[in-house]
Amino acid sequence: xxxxxxxxxxxxxxxxxxxxxxxxxxxxxxxxxxxxxxxxxxxxxxxxxxxxxxxxxxxxxxxxxxxxxxxxxxxxxxxxxxxxxxxxxxxxxxxxxxxxxxxxxxxxxxxxxxxxxxxxxxxxxxxxxxxxxxxxxxxxxxxxxxxxxxxxxxxxxxxxxxxxxxxxxxxxxxxx
Numbered sequence: 001x002x003x004x005x006x007x008x009x010x011x012x013x014x015x016x017x018x019x020x021x022x023x024x025x026x027x028x029x030x031x032x033x034x035x036x037x038x039x040x041x042x043x044x045x046x047x048x049x050x051x052x053x054x055x056x057x058x059x060x061x062x063x064x065x066x067x068x069x070x071x072x073x074x075x076x077x078x079x080x081x082x083x084x085x086x087x088x089x090x091x092x093x094x095x096x097x098x099x100x101x102x103x104x105x106x107x108x109x110x111x112x113x114x115x116x117x118x119x120x121x122x123x124x125x126x127x128x129x130x131x132x133x134x135x136x137x138x139x140x141x142x143x144x145x146x147x148x149x150x151x152x153x154x155x156x157x158x159x160x161x162x163x164x165x166x167x168x169x170x171x172x173x174x175x176x
Contacts, residue, residue: 079108079166081104082112083103084123087103087124091134091139091175097136098175099173103152105165105169107163108165111163115160115162123159126155127155127156149168153168
């Protein structure tokens with residue numbers, strides 16, 4: 001029996017080094033598993049951000065489409081509109097800064113649209129005078145744009161006599 005105990009101890013001792021060797025293999029296996037988990041997590045994070053970015057972009061498109069549809073539906077309630085040619089003017093105070101703006105006028109009647117076409121040079125001169133008198137600081141704020149809009153409406157209304165300009169829309173507004 002003593003021999004059997006010794007043989008079992010030797011086998012157990014032999015198993016320990018092989019377990020240690022298996023442990024070394026298990027250590028390699030752990031490293032591989034950890035590396036795979038890191039890759040999976042990194043891939044998942046990358047996919048999440050790419051999909052989130054895609055959703056944000058795609059989410060914006062339907063909102064823009066809805067806005068366009070709303071605008072198209074509201075066009076009938078806008079009444080008569082007239083788009084003026086684009087204006088490009090140097091801004092006051094800095095010769096290197098300029099403004100490009102496209103203006104659409106909301107008019108009270110068709111007659112005003114005809115009058116605006118006939119008085120085009122007067123209206124353009126008035127708009128250019130107002131725009132070129134502004135500094136970039138005056139028109140870059142929301143309040144500045146609103147004030148500019150109100151001033152332009154007053155100026156155009158002073159020129160036309162067959163009706164009124166109800167509102168003015170900036171469809172393009174670039175300061176460089």
